[in-house]
Every structure is written in structure tokens, then in C-alpha cells.
Amino acid sequence: MWWVFEIIIFFYLISVGAFLIEVGTQWKHFKRKWFVGCLAVILALGWLTIFYGSFIEVKTLVVTEETIVLSEHPTESLTIAVVADFHLGPYKQERWAQTVVDTLMAHEPDLILIPGDFIFHKATDADMLDPLAELSAPYGVYAVTGNHDYEDQASQYVIDTLMGLGITVLENERERIMIGEKELVLAGISDLWYEGDTHRAMTGVTREEVSILLSHNPDAVLYSNADLADLVIAGHTHGGQIRLPWIGSLVRVPTELGNAYDKGLFEYNQQQLFITAGVGETGPRARLFNPPEINLLTISL
Missing domain, CATH: 1.10.287 (Helix Hairpins)
Incomplete structure (x- = not known):
């Protein structure tokens, strides 16, 4: 289309x-x-x-900053760079991926999270992801798949490509990362419309632990065990892609949560939810009052 x-x-x-x-x-x-x-x-x-x-x-890449507190008495902090929805394909190619990588790395984040949708609609679109090999951070680079990564039966090819570029792909699993003297549980799920399983990803995580759930689709907050996460980081909505001031998205975003949760930092049932507008487009090639963005989250835990 x-x-x-x-x-x-x-x-x-x-x-x-x-x-x-x-x-x-x-x-x-x-x-x-x-x-x-x-x-x-x-x-x-x-x-x-x-x-x-x-x-x-669509070529005006911006960097936005947000401060998020995950603990009542934080003792550590880190900067997380979030970038989603590359959608490499007919609209944007490898050169755009390189621009995004160069801009992100200039900010020297502590941790990089990529919540899915690397390709537009063909498995071979993943061949344009090579610039992502330059991504690096002290606490690692992590990704999950999005719904577009399953088109053309491409999910495994996308995953293999990312792993070959040095990116850890979380498939309904979690890792524990020591941030100074504080442990952070980082969980990630495959796309909810396909193989995503929040229950499996969060099994064994307790409410006493500080945890982040990485999901392409923000609807993850509606699923089993997802409420164990202190923060859910997602993409998928593109912020509506076409927006107007004071009105917001002109189209309904493709989530159960709807347009009330289109981009930015929210609280949902006493849980923090951050949604990035991403750096790529689907449908029309256009954006309006909603430029592609990289997000720098200063996390206190």
C-alpha cells in the first residue's frame, strides 16, 4: 500500500x-x-x-531528553538511549541508519535500547542495518522485534542480522545488569502480535527489584506480569506520525491503549510507560509536527 x-x-x-x-x-x-x-x-x-x-x-532528526525515577531512594543513575521504528526500506535506507547511529553515539549513552520494527516489509531490508554495528554502550545494546520484522517471514533473518552486528535480541527473556551497586532487571519481549509473552519474560522478577520491560507495542502494559516492571519502554505508534498542535495524532494509533498514549512519558495503573515516536515511517512517507526522534532517558534507580 x-x-x-x-x-x-x-x-x-x-x-x-x-x-x-x-x-x-x-x-x-x-x-x-x-x-x-x-x-x-x-x-x-x-x-x-x-x-x-x-x-x-522526516529528515529532521531530533534528540529529546526525559528524567525518570524508578526507586523511592535512588542511589545510581544511567542514561538510556532509545531509538525505534527504523523501517528501512522504500522510504529510508542505510544512509539514514548511519545518520541515526552517528547522532546517537555522539551522546555517549550508558545503555542503548531498540524496541523493534527494523524493516519496512521485506526480509532483505535488514541488509541495510549494517551501520548499527557501530552502536556500543558500557551496559550493552539490546533490541526486541516489532510487528514489521515478521512480515515476509523475516523475523529470524532480522534477529540473526542484529546478533551478527553485536546487538543482543531479547526474545521473551531478561537479563540482570549491575549499575554500580544496584541491579537492574532488563526484560524484553518479541512482538505482541506474534510471539510476545510478557509472562515468560517477567517470570522470576519480584516487585522489590528495579526492572524495565522493553516491548515494541505499548499494549504490553495490559498483559500478564507486565505490571512487575517499573518502566515499560515501547515504540510502534510513531506518535501518530501526522499530528497537529493541541490536537495530537490525526489518525488512531494501532494500539488498544489508543491515542491517549501516543508518545512520551505516561503513568498507566501506577506504572510508568515511555513511548518513542521513532525514526521511520510507514503508510505515507510524511511526518508533521512530529519529527523523528532519539530519546535520552536519565534513569535514577
Whole structure:
């Protein structure tokens, strides 16, 4: 379906562009100048919006920061870089992945988490992930799969590619990481629409432990044992991709939680949930009032 959006976008830009050129060059010949002028202004605003959203904002990578406290009496802290939804394929390729990696590594995070959707829709899209080999952090680089990573039966190929690049892929499992004198439980699940299992990932984790659950889909907070995590980190929503100020996403995000939880830091049933807007696009190639983002989370535990 992506090519349908491409046809619509390029048809609008070309046809409206031609009309505006015609108006500019033949203005004196129009009899109903007020009507043609108003129509030209409206179409020009639409042209500028579509061009900006499709070709400028989508390449305007930003870094946002958030502070999150996971313990009542924190004694340690670390910086976690979160980047999701690369969606490498027809819209963005290896060069974009390199830009994201270079920007992220310039901030020297302590831990890097990637909550899924590495490819657009083909297994061979994963061949463009090579720049991710340059990702490194003192406490490691961890990832989980997203729903797009299962398209074209690509999940195992994506996982093998990531592991070959030195990235640890968590498949309904957990690891324990010592942060100074504090232990952090990091759990991760495969995509919820396919093989995700929060119960398996969080088995053995107690409420007394400080824990983070990495999930592509933020709906993980609705599942068994997920409430054991102090923080759930997710992507998937793209922040709605197309947004307007004070309104938010113009489309319903593909989660049970809905648009009330589209991007940012939330509290859900006394549990913290962080959702990144990601760095790639699906559907139309555009973003609006919602640039691709890398998130730096300062975690106190």
C-alpha cells in the first residue's frame, strides 16, 4: 500500500505545482481573479505542507531528553538511549541508519535500547542495518522485534542480522545488569502480535527489584506480569506520525491503549510507560509536527 501513498503525494505535488506555475504566468488573463487567487493560496498551503512533511521534517532528526525515577531512594543513575521504528526500506535506507547511529553515539549513552520494527516489509531490508554495528554502550545494546520484522517471514533473518552486528535480541527473556551497586532487571519481549509473552519474560522478577520491560507495542502494559516492571519502554505508534498542535495524532494509533498514549512519558495503573515516536515511517512517507526522534532517558534507580 505504500506505493498508493506515493502516487497520491507525487500526483498532488506535480499537478498543483503545474497549476500554480500556470496561475503565476497567466495571472493577467484570469477574469475571476479573486476565486483563482483564493484557490491558489489554499492549494499552495497544501503543497507546502505536503512537501515539508514528506521531504523535510522526516529528515529532521531530533534528540529529546526525559528524567525518570524508578526507586523511592535512588542511589545510581544511567542514561538510556532509545531509538525505534527504523523501517528501512522504500522510504529510508542505510544512509539514514548511519545518520541515526552517528547522532546517537555522539551522546555517549550508558545503555542503548531498540524496541523493534527494523524493516519496512521485506526480509532483505535488514541488509541495510549494517551501520548499527557501530552502536556500543558500557551496559550493552539490546533490541526486541516489532510487528514489521515478521512480515515476509523475516523475523529470524532480522534477529540473526542484529546478533551478527553485536546487538543482543531479547526474545521473551531478561537479563540482570549491575549499575554500580544496584541491579537492574532488563526484560524484553518479541512482538505482541506474534510471539510476545510478557509472562515468560517477567517470570522470576519480584516487585522489590528495579526492572524495565522493553516491548515494541505499548499494549504490553495490559498483559500478564507486565505490571512487575517499573518502566515499560515501547515504540510502534510513531506518535501518530501526522499530528497537529493541541490536537495530537490525526489518525488512531494501532494500539488498544489508543491515542491517549501516543508518545512520551505516561503513568498507566501506577506504572510508568515511555513511548518513542521513532525514526521511520510507514503508510505515507510524511511526518508533521512530529519529527523523528532519539530519546535520552536519565534513569535514577
